[in-house]
Amino acid sequence: MLNYIWLALMVIALIVGAINGRIEAVTKAAMDYAATAVDIALGLIGIMALWLGIMKIAEKGGIIKMLSRVIRPVAKFLFPNIPSDHPAIGTMLMNIIANWLGLGNAATPLGLKAMDDLQSLNKSKDTATNAMVVFLALNTASITIIPMTVIAVRAKLGSANPFEIISTAVFASTCATIAAVIAAKLLQKLPGIRKSDPNRIDTEKEEGEKNA
Amino acid sequence: MLDSLSTSVVIDTISQVAQSTSSESLFVIIMKGFSNYAIPFLLLIIPILGFAKKVKVYEAFVEGAKDGFTVAIKIIPFLVAILVAIGMFRASGAMDYFVYLLSPITNLIGMPAETLPVALMRPLSGSGTLGIVTELMNEHGPDSFIGRLSSTMFGSTETTFYVLAVYFGAVGIKKSRHAVAAGLIGDVVGLLMAVFICRIVFG
Numbered sequence: 001m002l003n004y005i006w007l008a009l010m011v012i013a014l015i016v017g018a019i020n021g022r023i024e025a026v027t028k029a030a031m032d033y034a035a036t037a038v039d040i041a042l043g044l045i046g047i048m049a050l051w052l053g054i055m056k057i058a059e060k061g062g063i064i065k066m067l068s069r070v071i072r073p074v075a076k077f078l079f080p081n082i083p084s085d086h087p088a089i090g091t092m093l094m095n096i097i098a099n100w101l102g103l104g105n106a107a108t109p110l111g112l113k114a115m116d117d118l119q120s121l122n123k124s125k126d127t128a129t130n131a132m133v134v135f136l137a138l139n140t141a142s143i144t145i146i147p148m149t150v151i152a153v154r155a156k157l158g159s160a161n162p163f164e165i166i167s168t169a170v171f172a173s174t175c176a177t178i179a180a181v182i183a184a185k186l187l188q189k190l191p192g193i194r195k196s197d198p199n200r201i202d203t204e205k206e207e208g209e210k211n212a
Numbered sequence: 213m214l215d216s217l218s219t220s221v222v223i224d225t226i227s228q229v230a231q232s233t234s235s236e237s238l239f240v241i242i243m244k245g246f247s248n249y250a251i252p253f254l255l256l257i258i259p260i261l262g263f264a265k266k267v268k269v270y271e272a273f274v275e276g277a278k279d280g281f282t283v284a285i286k287i288i289p290f291l292v293a294i295l296v297a298i299g300m301f302r303a304s305g306a307m308d309y310f311v312y313l314l315s316p317i318t319n320l321i322g323m324p325a326e327t328l329p330v331a332l333m334r335p336l337s338g339s340g341t342l343g344i345v346t347e348l349m350n351e352h353g354p355d356s357f358i359g360r361l362s363s364t365m366f367g368s369t370e371t372t373f374y375v376l377a378v379y380f381g382a383v384g385i386k387k388s389r390h391a392v393a394a395g396l397i398g399d400v401v402g403l404l405m406a407v408f409i410c411r412i413v414f415g
Binding site: 001002005006009010012013014016017020022025026028029030032033034036037038040041042044045046047048049050052053054055056057058059060061062063098101103105106108111112115116118119125126127128132133135136137139140141142144147149150151153154157158159160161162164165166167168169170171172173175176177179180181183184187188190193196197 | 250251254255258259261262264265267269272273274275276277278279280281283284285287288291292293294295296297298299300301302303304305306309335342345346349350353354355359360363364365366367368369370372375376378379380382383384385386387388389390391392393394395397398399400401402403405406409410413414
């Protein structure tokens, strides 16, 4: 799907850019954003190193396993193919809590560590597993209890109550999260998507056991 | 009959919740304090717990931290691909055509046409969306319906394509399977629910 969207974005950009006489701006944007992408990635190095270091301590001290055990019932429903004491559960929980608290700086490194833990259970390293897609769904729709960025802008522009959008934003993002997870769970049952599951044999065995 | 009754009850409770948040600054103060202390707390408690469990904390930290560089570098090709395509799309002005095409539908659900660019930009670019939201609030005021709705939309979902590129990029996943579809379904639901709840609470 990403193949089609990626190509469509560029084809539309070039055609519409030519019609609008903005072809130079489109070219400049391509060069600028390529540089921006590298800046963003390089900017992550320090903060990634910090959190990966802390997480290594947490892992060796058994803290992540402890966290994994705490949310076993929820984890079993969301990620049925992951053993309930696997470190991936603990790191995913930490990522989701960091997202809730609006700690963007910590959430991304923790999320990437969780992806790394999920990847250790993946049989084909270039294809997303069902668990990864569910975890991504949790992150792309991400609930934030206090969306600080937009609140700060509201306050700066003289809002009488910059915080009044908290309840509406939490409501909307909760719905988004539930919808994304349900969508991930339903889509993974489609024949074409099931065929591309890297852990297909495990999933089928598990479903066979459920039916029996 | 039962339906309309239960709907009005829901609307009443929701508007009560909305009113209580505007006066309940204590909740906000606690949450803000929590956010401020959460990171220092984690940076302190994890090494202390590790030390208590006889982990060689400094050695473990350095061992984990050395992967920071490789992870960040691995993301680059994925992020370049996604950001270049989105940047070109934004610069071409194609967004205006999508707004024009979709405005009849959004009018039907009571979504002001001005907020449509916010919805279309949200999955593509976080900073781009914040720019549009800021502009709208500058023009209409942060406490106008448009200002409140666009702020809610900003908080309703994450930048799907950025998250996909970074998270899959970090572990080298090229075949994303149904992740894009699930993420976009979440975005659409989140944005529509933002319109729905704002019409009830602020309408």
